C-alpha cells in the first residue's frame with residue numbers, strides 16, 4: 437500500500453486551557469474517504485482544527501511524510517490541505533461565481549471539475565450565495581475547496597441539517613470528489629458513511645477508541661451502539677440521534 441497522505445501521532449489539542457483532543461493517533465490513506473466518527477462533543481471538529489493548527493496542539497502531524505505540526509495554518513493550507521468547515525460559510529452578499537473566484541489559490545483553478553460535480557451551481561453563477569438553499573450553500577462550500585488542487589480535504593459534517601434528497605446529492609458529489617483527492621470526513625449520517633467511507637476512526641472523550649475498515653464497524657450492531665450511540669444501523673439513520681448537543 438502507498439504511503440498514507442496524513443499521519444497523526446499522539447496529537448493533543450486544547451481550547452481555552454481545556455484538553456479536547458487527547459493523544460490521538462491515526463492515518464489517512466492516500467485515496468478514498470476515511471470517516472472520523474463519534475458521538476457529539478467527542479472532539480472530531482477539534483481534531484481537524486488541531487491538524488490545521490487552528491487550536492493549540494502538541495504531537496506530530498505528517499502530510500505526505502513531511503512534518504507540518506510546527507507550521508502555521510496558512511503554510512499547512514498552502515501545502516495542499518483543503519478545509520470545508522461545519523457551518524458551510526459562504527459570502528452571502530457575493531454571487532456563486534464570486535465566491536468561487538475568491539477561493540482560487542493559483543492560476544490553474546479546476547473549474548471544469550467543479551462545474552461537473554455541481555451542475556446546479558453553473559446555472560446559479562450570478563445568484564447571490566445568501567439566497568441559496570442550505571444544500572446549495574454546502575455545494576458552494578465544497579466547490580470552494582475542490583476548485584484548488586489539494587492533497588487532502590478535511591470535510592466537517594457536510595450533510596448536517598440537509599433534507600434527505602440533498603444529502604444524497606452532497607454524498608454523490610463527495611464520492612466523485614474522492615476520486616480526485618483523499619478525504620477525511622466527519623459525518624453523523626450512517627447511510628452516508630456506508631456509501632462513502634472505506635476506513636473509520638472513532639473518537640470518544642477526545643481519544644481514538646476504534647480504527648479499521650468501515651465494514652468492521654458498520655456490520656457490527658454492538659460497535660455501532662457502543663461507539664456512535666444508535667441501536668440500529670438502518671439506512672439514513674443519524675448517528676447523533678438521542679444524543680444531546
Ligand SMILES: Nc1ncnc2c1ncn2[C@@H]1O[C@H](COP(=O)(O)OP(=O)(O)OP(=O)(O)O)[C@@H](O)[C@H]1O
Pocket residue numbers: 451452454456474475476477478479480481482483681
Ligand atoms: N470554542 C470552544 N470553547 C470551549 N470549549 C469548546 C470549544 N469548541 C469545542 N469545545 C469543547 O470541546 C469538546 C469537543 O468539541 P468538538 O466540537 O471538537 O466535538 P465534535 O465531536 O466535533 O462535536 P459535534 O459532533 O457536536 O460537532 C466539547 O466538549 C466542546 O464543548
